[in-house]
Amino acid sequence: MKSLIVYCSTHGTTAKAAHLLRKQVEGDVIAINLDKTKLHSDLELFDSVMIGGSIHAGSVQGKIKKFMKEHEDVLQRKNLGLFLCCMREGQEAHTQFENAFPHILREAAIAKGLFGGEFIFSKMNFFEKIIAKSVSGSMEEISHLDFESINEFAATFNRNNKYLPV
Template sequence: MKILIVYATTHGTTAKAVDLLSRQLENHEVRSVNIKKETPPAPENVEVIIVGGSIHAGRIQGKIKKYLAQYQSVILQKKLGLFICCMEKDHKARDEFEAVYPETLKKHAIAHGCFGGEFLMDKMNFLQRAIIKKISGVDKTVSQIDFEAIQNFAERIKKES
């Protein structure tokens, strides 16, 4: 099965999550593309498309939104997985997920995921660190990647494919 993972990462957390997800799908032909660094292939020649990004100030990266809008008609003919990386948990993470993806795609998706997140202070600029400290009270690197959520997402993809 051909799987295309299109993602955007700002500080590297989403790339880590995609790497973990790809390992869970290792028996399949998986290609992952960081849309910020390279242009993803058109999705016509894959069976499953997985799309995700990180949430900053309640928004997903613009390149992810643009990709989904550009290829929505093709994506709706494929099996789809959608995920986010964010520091919110439980219902707040779910609210973030619900806010960033179009309803049509959420209903079509066979897998939804909230993969946790990280505050990587050494990769943030001064302003980003100041905002994080003010909003969350965090002033050092914190990792809350949800390995179980990534594994469950991969299992749903494998089961439905």
């Protein structure tokens, strides 16, 4: 099985999650950060695709949205996983997940995950710091990366990741 993890990581949290996931998903797994690398591979070369992003100013990264829109037809035919890093919890986090990923891809996904988030102030610009402080009430770096959710996602993905004939 050949799998692709496509993600965007503004401050490094989603990259951490993607690389933890890459180590746990069975088979040959490649991780590509769309913020740093243009995807040159044909998605047809992969049996499965996992897509991850994070919430900034209430929305997932534009490159993730564009990737999903451009490849929606192919993604529906793949073993698909979707994950999101965000600082919200409970229903707010689920709402952010629903807003980040199109309904048709959420329905097709064999694994979905909310991986928590981090506020890494040292990597933020001035405006990001103001927003993060208003959300957290503090200027201290915070990590709520949910390792258990990453492990559960990987286990679910491995269990449901089946060979799909072309």
